Amino acid sequence: MLQQNKRSELIEDWRLLAFGTLASLASAPGQTLVISLFNNDIRAAFDLTHGDFGQLYMFGTLASAALILWTGKLIDQFDLRLVFAITTIGLALACFVAGSATGPFSLLIALFLLRQFGQGLMSHISVTSVNRYYETVRGKASAIVGQGFSFAEAVLPLSISTLILIVGWRNSWFVLAAVSVGLILPLLLLLIADHKKRHGRYLDRLAILDEASTGKSSDAQRQWTRGEMLRDPVFYGVFMVVFVPSFFNTGLMFHHQHIVAAKEWSLETWYIFLMLYAGSAVVFSLISGQLVDRLGAKKLMPFFTLPIALGGLALFLGESSTWIGIVLVAFGAAAGMNGTVVSPFWAEMYGVKHLGSIKSLAAAVMIFASALSPPAYGILFDANVSVATIGLGNVAFVVVASLLAWFSLRSRR
Numbered sequence: 001m002l003q004q005n006k007r008s009e010l011i012e013d014w015r016l017l018a019f020g021t022l023a024s025l026a027s028a029p030g031q032t033l034v035i036s037l038f039n040n041d042i043r044a045a046f047d048l049t050h051g052d053f054g055q056l057y058m059f060g061t062l063a064s065a066a067l068i069l070w071t072g073k074l075i076d077q078f079d080l081r082l083v084f085a086i087t088t089i090g091l092a093l094a095c096f097v098a099g100s101a102t103g104p105f106s107l108l109i110a111l112f113l114l115r116q117f118g119q120g121l122m123s124h125i126s127v128t129s130v131n132r133y134y135e136t137v138r139g140k141a142s143a144i145v146g147q148g149f150s151f152a153e154a155v156l157p158l159s160i161s162t163l164i165l166i167v168g169w170r171n172s173w174f175v176l177a178a179v180s181v182g183l184i185l186p187l188l189l190l191l192i193a194d195h196k197k198r199h200g201r202y203l204d205r206l207a208i209l210d211e212a213s214t215g216k217s218s219d220a221q222r223q224w225t226r227g228e229m230l231r232d233p234v235f236y237g238v239f240m241v242v243f244v245p246s247f248f249n250t251g252l253m254f255h256h257q258h259i260v261a262a263k264e265w266s267l268e269t270w271y272i273f274l275m276l277y278a279g280s281a282v283v284f285s286l287i288s289g290q291l292v293d294r295l296g297a298k299k300l301m302p303f304f305t306l307p308i309a310l311g312g313l314a315l316f317l318g319e320s321s322t323w324i325g326i327v328l329v330a331f332g333a334a335a336g337m338n339g340t341v342v343s344p345f346w347a348e349m350y351g352v353k354h355l356g357s358i359k360s361l362a363a364a365v366m367i368f369a370s371a372l373s374p375p376a377y378g379i380l381f382d383a384n385v386s387v388a389t390i391g392l393g394n395v396a397f398v399v400v401a402s403l404l405a406w407f408s409l410r411s412r413r
Helices: 002-012 014-028 032-036 039-046 052-071 080-100 105-134 136-146 145-168 169-191 193-214 228-229 233-237 238-255 256-262 265-293 306-317 322-348 355-382 387-412
Strands: none
Touching: 014 080, 014 105, 014 145, 014 169, 032 105, 032 145, 032 193, 032 238, 039 052, 039 105, 039 169, 052 105, 052 355, 080 105, 080 169, 080 193, 080 256, 105 136, 105 193, 105 238, 105 355, 136 145, 136 265, 145 169, 145 233, 145 322, 228 355, 233 238, 233 387, 238 256, 238 306, 238 322, 238 355, 238 387, 256 265, 265 322, 306 322, 306 387, 322 355
C-alpha cells in the first residue's frame, strides 16, 4: 500500500516532474560540459592559455557562487513561475553576451551570467522544487529530474560540436539563446500553470509540521534555518563530500580536450563514450533514488563519491583509448548519485521550510568547487604536471572526504 501511495504521488503531479527534468536540461548552457565545447575556439579567439581561461572561468564562477547565496533564497519568497521566468530570460541574455564577447572582460561577464543563471539558478530551481513539494518519493523524483542533466551529457557534446562546425562558435551561442526564450520558457511555464494549488497544499503540510514541532511531537522534524545549519558540526563534516563531485567532474570536463591529447587518446572516442557517462549517470541515479527512499539519503551520503576514486585510478593507469570508458562510467556514476543523494539529504537533515536558503548555500559550495578546478587544473597543466598525477590526487581526496563524512554522520546518530 505504501509503495502504491508513493507511485501515485509521482503520477498525480507528473507536471512537476516534467518541469524539473526539463529545467535541469535547460541549465546546460551554463554547465561546464557545454562551455568546455567552446574551449579551444574561445582560447584561440582571445589568445588565452589553459590557465588564463581557467582563471576567467574561476572569477566568473566565484562571483556566481557569492550571488546565489542571495538569489537562491528567492525561491522561498516568490512564486516559482516568476523565479523561473526571470532565470530563463537571464540565461538567454548570458548566451547572447557569450556570442557577442569581444575580449577577456566581456567574456568574464558572459561566464558569470552563464554560471549564475544556468549552472546556479536553473539547476537550483529544478532540484529544489521536487524536493520541496514531494514528501515520500524525494529519491525517485530527484532521480527522474536528474535525467535532464544526463540527457544533456549524452546528446549535447556531438550536437553542439556539429553546430559549431556549421555556424561557428558565436552563432551557436545565439542559437542557444533563442531556444531558451522561444522554446524552454513557454513550455515550462505551461507545465507549472497550476502551481498555485500545489503551493497551497505545501503550505498546509508545513503548517501541520510547525504545529507538531511546537507541540514537541516525537514525529516532528525540526525545520532548521541556514544560520542554524552553519552552526551544526555535521555540515562541515559533509562539506568535502559535497565539494568533491563538482571539483573533479568540472576539472575533467573543462579540460577534457587537453586530457585526451596528453593521454594520446582519441577525441572522437571521448565524445562517443560520453554516452557511457550519461548512461552510467542514469543507471546510478535511478538505483540511488530507490535506495534514498528506502534507506535515507543520510546513510548514502559518505559513499556516493567513491566512484570518482575509481575514475582517478583509471586516469593514472590508462594508456589506450579504451580506458576512456572506465573514466567516464566512474565519473558518470558519481554525477548521477550526486543529484539523487545530496538534494534529498538537505531536506532530510534540515527540513523543507527554509530549503531554498539552505540549498542555495549548498549550491554555492558546489559552484565554488567548480570555480576552483579549471584554474587549478590549468595551472598544473601549464606546469607540465601529468594527468596520471592528477588522477592519484583524485583518489586521495575522495577517500579522505568519504571518511570525514562517515565519522560526522555517525556521531550524529
